[in-house]
Amino acid sequence: MMNLQTDSRENVSVVKTPLEPMIEINNLRKSFGAQEVLKSVSLKLYNGENLVVLGKSGSGKSVLIKCIVGLLNFDGGTINVLGNEVGSLNIKQLDELRMKVGFLFQSSALYDSMTVKQNLEFPLKRIRREMKEKEINEKIQEVLENVGLASALNKMPSQLSGGMRKRISLARTIIVDPLIVLYDEPTTGLDPVTSDEISALINEVQKKYKTSSIIITHDIECARATANRLLMLKDGEVYLEGKIEEFNKSTDPLIKSFFK
Amino acid sequence: MKKLNPVPKIKNFATEQSIRLSEKTMVETENVNTFLLGIGELSLFIRQIFKETFSRRFEFKEFLRQCYEIGNKSLPLIAVTGAIMGIVFTIQSRPSLAKFGAESMLPSMVAISIIREIGPIITALICAGKVGSGMGAELGSMKVTEQIDAMEVSATNPMKYLVVTRVIAATLMLPILVLFSDAFGIFGSWIGANMKGDVHIVLYFFQAFGAIEFMDFFPALIKTFFFGAVIGVVGCYKGYTAGRGTESVGIAANSAVVISSLMVIIVDMIAVQITDMLQ
Numbered sequence: 001m002m003n004l005q006t007d008s009r010e011n012v013s014v015v016k017t018p019l020e021p022m023i024e025i026n027n028l029r030k031s032f033g034a035q036e037v038l039k040s041v042s043l044k045l046y047n048g049e050n051l052v053v054l055g056k057s058g059s060g061k062s063v064l065i066k067c068i069v070g071l072l073n074f075d076g077g078t079i080n081v082l083g084n085e086v087g088s089l090n091i092k093q094l095d096e097l098r099m100k101v102g103f104l105f106q107s108s109a110l111y112d113s114m115t116v117k118q119n120l121e122f123p124l125k126r127i128r129r130e131m132k133e134k135e136i137n138e139k140i141q142e143v144l145e146n147v148g149l150a151s152a153l154n155k156m157p158s159q160l161s162g163g164m165r166k167r168i169s170l171a172r173t174i175i176v177d178p179l180i181v182l183y184d185e186p187t188t189g190l191d192p193v194t195s196d197e198i199s200a201l202i203n204e205v206q207k208k209y210k211t212s213s214i215i216i217t218h219d220i221e222c223a224r225a226t227a228n229r230l231l232m233l234k235d236g237e238v239y240l241e242g243k244i245e246e247f248n249k250s251t252d253p254l255i256k257s258f259f260k
Numbered sequence: 261m262k263k264l265n266p267v268p269k270i271k272n273f274a275t276e277q278s279i280r281l282s283e284k285t286m287v288e289t290e291n292v293n294t295f296l297l298g299i300g301e302l303s304l305f306i307r308q309i310f311k312e313t314f315s316r317r318f319e320f321k322e323f324l325r326q327c328y329e330i331g332n333k334s335l336p337l338i339a340v341t342g343a344i345m346g347i348v349f350t351i352q353s354r355p356s357l358a359k360f361g362a363e364s365m366l367p368s369m370v371a372i373s374i375i376r377e378i379g380p381i382i383t384a385l386i387c388a389g390k391v392g393s394g395m396g397a398e399l400g401s402m403k404v405t406e407q408i409d410a411m412e413v414s415a416t417n418p419m420k421y422l423v424v425t426r427v428i429a430a431t432l433m434l435p436i437l438v439l440f441s442d443a444f445g446i447f448g449s450w451i452g453a454n455m456k457g458d459v460h461i462v463l464y465f466f467q468a469f470g471a472i473e474f475m476d477f478f479p480a481l482i483k484t485f486f487f488g489a490v491i492g493v494v495g496c497y498k499g500y501t502a503g504r505g506t507e508s509v510g511i512a513a514n515s516a517v518v519i520s521s522l523m524v525i526i527v528d529m530i531a532v533q534i535t536d537m538l539q
Binding site for chain 1: 398401402405406407409410411412413414415416417
């Protein structure tokens with residue numbers, strides 16, 4: 001059984017030092033053909049915090065974080081990640097930046113043709129080239145223990161359940177010790193118990209690896225469990241930003257529909 | 261009785277016809293536009309493959325894995341098809357040659373046919389079906405399940421890791437598969453010849469290879485490299501540019517087979533013309 005702490009956000013002392021933005025986005029715009037997905041989005045992710053981005057399906061949440069890592073080109077505005085302007089980086093610089101930013105995909109995105117071990121080795125051998133085989137094996141064992149799946153080392157992704165795939169995917173994300181982790185719908189498609197476990201794991205990762213995270217979700221329980229701060233997107237713009245208490249107290253019909 | 265004025269009717273008819281014509285023109289223009297855009301995208305894709313092939317850090321391990329997948333795993337199918345092709349071709353040709361009293365020409369005729377044309381084209385078409393569809397489906401499903409994106413955020417160039425390795429493996433493995441197919445084809449031809457006679461295998465192979473010249477073998481071998489490249493490029497392109505839904509995986513696999521088969525035949529036609537000019 002995995003050993004996870006399910007502490008509330010108030011107990012996690014991560015934003016005590018002077019606020020230092022890890023990601024700063026100003027007036028981000030992104031369209032697909034005639035459809036304007038992001039009209040003007042501005043946000044800051046501070047050092048050590050978990051920022052939960054809420055919004056209805058199609059509100060541009062996933063597009064937002066894909067723009068942050070350069071998986072999608074954006075049309076206007078600026079994205080500054082760890083002091084780098086994403087829009088002006090060449091491929092090599094972008095790859096260097098990506099080594100510091102982990103991304104957990106909605107579909108887990110484990111490589112089907114590789115075992116769990118090979119999946120975990122893949123980013124490590126490319127990003128931490130200086131590591132020796134023994135160090136790689138130790139690191140793999142460490143992250144697998146952290147996500148509670150040490151026994152899955154030689155399994156194929158097809159042999160894993162949805163929750164297990166998510167955890168292995170998280171292990172692959174954190175294995176390179178990223179400074180920032182971007183979670184794209186981490187609990188989508190999981191049962192409530194597994195969702196709670198993943199939310200707890202996100203908090204555990206934040207504490208243990210001292211990461212700053214943007215968590216894209218429409219799962220309110222996950223948002224409640226993980227958020228230091230929340231931001232809601234509506235029609236490609238920031239609709240509301242604040243602490244969980246402000247969202248809980250809000251009388252706005254859209255916010256209330258989320259926080260029933 | 262008042263006489264009807266035909267002018268408004270003619271005017272209406274002319275207007276309807278011109279609207280219909282302009283609509284049809286717009287649809288056709290759109291189709292041509294899509295086709296040309298497709299050609300343009302494919303050209304950029306090929307340029308990218310060349311660029312990544314000659315840039316640093318070749319993914320050698322993945323290349324070897326692809327050689328195994330394409331070469332070794334296709335070999336049983338190619339061998340069986342080649343042998344059957346040889347048997348059938350011999351059985352079908354024998355009566356015609358017998359009519360002209362040229363039965364002794366059977367080994368050389370079958371060998372030349374297999375080496376020059378039948379071996380390469382049949383192998384390439386089988387590989388277009390097996391390897392091309394496999395590439396289209398694999399890369400398409402990797403795209404749908406965000407595995408290609410995951411590779412990109414792991415600071416790995418998916419074009420280099422997935423596409424370049426597959427295209428080079430297909431380009432190098434196809435000629436080897438064709439050589440096997442030719443060998444099994446001629447062996448099958450000996451079996452076919454022995455169904456209605458008794459020919460020693462050494463004598464049969466001696467007669468078969470005795471008739472083969474450099475220009476029978478060399479151009480046929482060269483064109484198989486192009487067949488392999490076409491299958492690899494089309495399979496990877498269709499998979500890599502697949503849409504986001506699961507339906508697009510099927511479409512990618514299917515169109516990879518159809519287009520690469522057609523391209524193989526077109527390349528074969530061009531290769532035959534060039535060989536003919538050189539002889």
